[in-house]
Amino acid sequence: MTSFSKHYSENLKNSVLAIAGLSNIAPADCKMLEALILEKTKQRVSETTLKRIYGFAYSKFNPSMFTLNTLSRYCDYEGWDDFCRKQEAESIKQSGTTVDWDLLKANAGKITSFTLQAIKNKTGIPYPQTIRRQFIDDHFAAFLQGNYTATVIAAPAGYGKTVALCHWVDEKIHQIGNDIVLFFSSSALMNVFLSGRDLNDWMLGLLGYSTEEDIVALLDVKQRKEGRFFLIVDGVDEHMFKNDQFQLVINQLVDIFSFYQSHEWFKLVLTMRSSTWMNYKHLIEMGQSPWFEGFFSSHNQPSNVPLFSIQEIKELCIKINPAIKSFIAINVVENFNHPLYFQFYYKQHKKNFSLNDVDHVSVYELISNFVLNKVYMGQYSADKIYLIQAIVEQMDFENGVFEASKLGLINVIKQYNHAYLELLSIGFIRELNTSSDFEYRASIEFSNDHFFEFSISRYLLHNNDNLFNIDLINIINKYFTGERKLSILKWSIIYAIKSGQQESFQLLSQTRLTTSEKSDLIIFLGDLLEKELSTLKDTETLVQYFKQDCSDELFDYLFGLEFIHNDYAKTLHTLLKFELSDKKKILVYTGLAAISVIGLEMNKLEEYLKIMSGFGAVSYYEFSVNPLKCINTIYQFLKYGIVNKEFFKELTRFYFQPPLHLEQSGSNDLVLLLAAHTLRICNKPLKTLRFIAMLEKYYRPVSNSVCVYCFFLKRIKTEEYLALGQTNRAMELYFELDDAYRHADGAFTPLMITSFNCIKIIVDFNYKQLSLTDDTLEEWANLIINEMEYKLSRVYMFAFLLRNQHLIKHPPERVYKHINYMFLKTMSESGLRADILLKQNSFTS
Incomplete structure (x- = not known):
C-alpha cells in the first residue's frame, strides 16, 4: 500500500476538480462534489470531509485511505496505489526533459x-x-x-x-x-x-x-x-x-x-x-x-x-452600496477607520448598508457584539472571562502600568491554556517580549484600546459590585485621564443603562473632565439614551426614568453654550423626553435655536421660535433675561436686517437696574451669554461693555480664560475694545485667550475653537492691514472655509474682511474675489441677504 504523499495528494485534489469541471472550488461546491462522487463511484465522501481536504475546515489528520481510494476511482484510477504509480511514472517520464x-x-x-x-x-x-x-x-x-x-x-x-x-x-x-x-x-x-x-x-x-x-x-x-x-x-x-x-x-x-x-x-x-x-x-x-x-x-x-483613510471609507461604502449618495461627518466616520470594526458593522447591516445611521455609540455596539460572540459565547467562555480579569488584576493603575507580566500569570495561563490561546487567536490580547541583556521582560496586553478600555470597565464594575456610583467615579478619576478615562466612563455608562442604574447619572458632574471631554461625553449620552429608548425592549426602567423631571444636577451638566454643535441637538432632543418643567423646556429650545442660528438654518429657527412663543408670558418671568426675545432679535436681524430697539432698551434697563441676586448656574450662563452676543447687533461697543461690567459685578467676575463663561465674555470684550481703538486693553485680553488656547489641552470645544480663530484673524488684521500679503489673506480664507464648520462664523469673518477692504493699502484682488464668492454663496444657500452683514455691524462670531 502506498503511503500518503502530500505532492500526490495535491495532484489528486486538482484531478478531482478537473473531472468535476471546476476551475476553482468554493465551500458551497463541496455539497455538489459529494453528489457527483457518490453517483460515479457509489461510495460517499461527505461534504465535511471534502471541506477539510480543500482547506475550508481545519483538520489535523491526513485523509483516510478510504477517502483517497474513492477520490482516485472518481478520477478513473483503480485506487490510490494506482494513482500514485501512474503519477510516479509520469514524473520519471518528465525527468529527462528540461x-x-x-x-x-x-x-x-x-x-x-x-x-x-x-x-x-x-x-x-x-x-x-x-x-x-x-x-x-x-x-x-x-x-x-x-x-x-x-x-x-x-x-x-x-x-x-x-x-x-x-x-x-x-x-x-x-x-x-x-x-x-x-x-x-x-x-x-x-x-x-x-x-x-x-x-x-x-x-x-x-x-x-x-x-x-x-x-x-x-x-x-x-x-x-x-x-x-x-x-x-x-x-x-x-x-x-x-x-x-x-x-x-x-x-x-x-x-x-x-x-x-x-x-x-x-x-x-x-x-x-x-x-x-x-x-x-x-x-x-x-x-x-x-x-x-x-x-x-x-x-x-x-x-x-x-487604518482606512476617509477616502478609502467612502470608496468602500460606495462599492458595497452604490446607491449611497450622502456621507456622514468625518468625526463620526473616523471611528470606522479600523477594517475589523467596518467588517462587524457590515455583517449587521448587509441588507441595506449605509453609514448614515452611524453615531457616537455605534463603535461601542460593534465591540460589544465582538466580545459577545468571541469571548462570552462558545467553548471556554468562563475561562476567558477569568483570564481577562486576571490580566487586568496584574496591572498597576497607580503607576500607569497597563500591561501584565507573563511571569506573574504563568500559573493561570497553564491552568487555562486553551482559553488563553483562543484569546490570542482572536486578537483580543497579545504577547510582547522586550527582554534585554540583563532582564527577561515578557508582557501581555490587550490588542487595542477598545478591548483594553472595555476590560478595565468590566473589571472596575465587578470589583464595585456592578454599581455605577460615586465610588466607581472616584476610582476612574484617580487612575485614568484623557481619552482612556473618557472611554472607560462610556463603557460604564452603557452598563448602567443596561442594568437600570440611570438614576445615578447625576453623579456625572463629579467626573472631572475637560470641557472638550465633557462635550464628547454629553453627545455620546444623547445618542445612547435615544437609541435605548427606540429599541422598545427591556427598557421599562428607562421609560419610567423619563417619566419625571430631569434633576437639576444632570440638566446643568448636560447644558451649556459651549456644547453648541449639530451633534448636540440629539442630546437636547433626548432631554425633551423627560417630563421637564417649562423653564427647562424653554432652555432646551433656546439651545436648539442657537444651533440653528450658528448653522444659518432659518427654517428650523422659525420652528423653534414658534414653539418658544407657545409658552405663556408667565413662564419667562423666571429668567433674568428673556431668551425668546434674544433669539427673535437675532432672527429679525439675520432675516431682514431689523435692529429690535425695544429689546435693547430692556437690556439697557437691565444693566442699569440689575436684580439683587443672580444665581450662578449653567442655564443662567447660557442666557446671559446669549444676551451679550445679541447686544452686539446694536454696533455700540460701550453698551456691550457696560452690560458685561454689570455681569462681572452682580453675577460672576471674568477671570480664568479656560472657564467657558469667562472665555466667551473675554472674546466679546476683545473685539469691542478693538472697535473702540483701545488696542492695549484688547491685546491684553487676547494674549490671555491665546495662552489658554495653547496651554489648556482639551479645554476648548469646537465652538470655542472657532470663536478663538475668529478673534485671532481680527487681531492679526488690525496689526497687518498696511502690510497684508496675498499669502496671509489666502491663509485666513482657507482657515475660514476649511476649519470653521459653523456657517455664521464663516459669513461673519468673510463680511469682516470685505467691510474692511478699504483699510488695506493694496488689497489683493484675486483673493478678495474668492472671499466675496464664498460669502455670497453661503448667504444665498441660507436664504439671507448679503448686504445685512456688509453694513458696519458687529454681530456674534
Whole structure:
C-alpha cells in the first residue's frame, strides 16, 4: 500500500476538480462534489470531509485511505496505489526533459489561485466589494526598488493586511510578464509538520519537483527571462502553532531566506501580527540582512498597515452600496477607520448598508457584539472571562502600568491554556517580549484600546459590585485621564443603562473632565439614551426614568453654550423626553435655536421660535433675561436686517437696574451669554461693555480664560475694545485667550475653537492691514472655509474682511474675489441677504 504523499495528494485534489469541471472550488461546491462522487463511484465522501481536504475546515489528520481510494476511482484510477504509480511514472517520464520557467509559473499559479480563492471565500465583507489599498502598492514599490530580498507586512489582527495582499497578488498574476507568485497561507504549513518534511523540499514538491532536483539549477538566467520568484506566506503567527512548531517554521523560513538572499530574482514576503514581529524580529532579520521593514508607525506599536483613510471609507461604502449618495461627518466616520470594526458593522447591516445611521455609540455596539460572540459565547467562555480579569488584576493603575507580566500569570495561563490561546487567536490580547541583556521582560496586553478600555470597565464594575456610583467615579478619576478615562466612563455608562442604574447619572458632574471631554461625553449620552429608548425592549426602567423631571444636577451638566454643535441637538432632543418643567423646556429650545442660528438654518429657527412663543408670558418671568426675545432679535436681524430697539432698551434697563441676586448656574450662563452676543447687533461697543461690567459685578467676575463663561465674555470684550481703538486693553485680553488656547489641552470645544480663530484673524488684521500679503489673506480664507464648520462664523469673518477692504493699502484682488464668492454663496444657500452683514455691524462670531 502506498503511503500518503502530500505532492500526490495535491495532484489528486486538482484531478478531482478537473473531472468535476471546476476551475476553482468554493465551500458551497463541496455539497455538489459529494453528489457527483457518490453517483460515479457509489461510495460517499461527505461534504465535511471534502471541506477539510480543500482547506475550508481545519483538520489535523491526513485523509483516510478510504477517502483517497474513492477520490482516485472518481478520477478513473483503480485506487490510490494506482494513482500514485501512474503519477510516479509520469514524473520519471518528465525527468529527462528540461523543466522550464513557464512550467514552474503554471504550477505556482495553480497553488496561488487556490489560496486566493480560499481566502476570498472567507472574507468578512464579500471580496468583490472590498477595495485595493494604496499602502500595499507603495510598500511593494519601495521593496522592489531597493536591494532587498525579503519584506514583512505586520499589523495587529483585523487591520486588513491579508485582503490588501490578495488584491496585490490577484493583480500581479494577471499581469503579462515572467514573474512567478507562489502564495499560500501558514495553515498549509501544518501539513509540513505532519509529514515531517523540510519546508524547502515541501515547497518544491508543491511545484511538481522531486526533492533531488535543485531549484537553483532549474532557475537559470536564460530560462527566467528576467522574471522574479515571489514566495508569499500569509499569517505567520505564533498562535497558529505549538511553540516548538512555530520555532521550526521561523528557522526554516530563515534558512530559505539565507539560501536565496544572494539571488536577486528571489523575493520572500511574510505577513504577521505586530506582536509576532516584535517577538521574533531578532531571529528573522538576522542582523544587517536585506529585509525591507516598510513604513512602521511607531517603535512601540509596529505596524506598516495603516487604518482606512476617509477616502478609502467612502470608496468602500460606495462599492458595497452604490446607491449611497450622502456621507456622514468625518468625526463620526473616523471611528470606522479600523477594517475589523467596518467588517462587524457590515455583517449587521448587509441588507441595506449605509453609514448614515452611524453615531457616537455605534463603535461601542460593534465591540460589544465582538466580545459577545468571541469571548462570552462558545467553548471556554468562563475561562476567558477569568483570564481577562486576571490580566487586568496584574496591572498597576497607580503607576500607569497597563500591561501584565507573563511571569506573574504563568500559573493561570497553564491552568487555562486553551482559553488563553483562543484569546490570542482572536486578537483580543497579545504577547510582547522586550527582554534585554540583563532582564527577561515578557508582557501581555490587550490588542487595542477598545478591548483594553472595555476590560478595565468590566473589571472596575465587578470589583464595585456592578454599581455605577460615586465610588466607581472616584476610582476612574484617580487612575485614568484623557481619552482612556473618557472611554472607560462610556463603557460604564452603557452598563448602567443596561442594568437600570440611570438614576445615578447625576453623579456625572463629579467626573472631572475637560470641557472638550465633557462635550464628547454629553453627545455620546444623547445618542445612547435615544437609541435605548427606540429599541422598545427591556427598557421599562428607562421609560419610567423619563417619566419625571430631569434633576437639576444632570440638566446643568448636560447644558451649556459651549456644547453648541449639530451633534448636540440629539442630546437636547433626548432631554425633551423627560417630563421637564417649562423653564427647562424653554432652555432646551433656546439651545436648539442657537444651533440653528450658528448653522444659518432659518427654517428650523422659525420652528423653534414658534414653539418658544407657545409658552405663556408667565413662564419667562423666571429668567433674568428673556431668551425668546434674544433669539427673535437675532432672527429679525439675520432675516431682514431689523435692529429690535425695544429689546435693547430692556437690556439697557437691565444693566442699569440689575436684580439683587443672580444665581450662578449653567442655564443662567447660557442666557446671559446669549444676551451679550445679541447686544452686539446694536454696533455700540460701550453698551456691550457696560452690560458685561454689570455681569462681572452682580453675577460672576471674568477671570480664568479656560472657564467657558469667562472665555466667551473675554472674546466679546476683545473685539469691542478693538472697535473702540483701545488696542492695549484688547491685546491684553487676547494674549490671555491665546495662552489658554495653547496651554489648556482639551479645554476648548469646537465652538470655542472657532470663536478663538475668529478673534485671532481680527487681531492679526488690525496689526497687518498696511502690510497684508496675498499669502496671509489666502491663509485666513482657507482657515475660514476649511476649519470653521459653523456657517455664521464663516459669513461673519468673510463680511469682516470685505467691510474692511478699504483699510488695506493694496488689497489683493484675486483673493478678495474668492472671499466675496464664498460669502455670497453661503448667504444665498441660507436664504439671507448679503448686504445685512456688509453694513458696519458687529454681530456674534
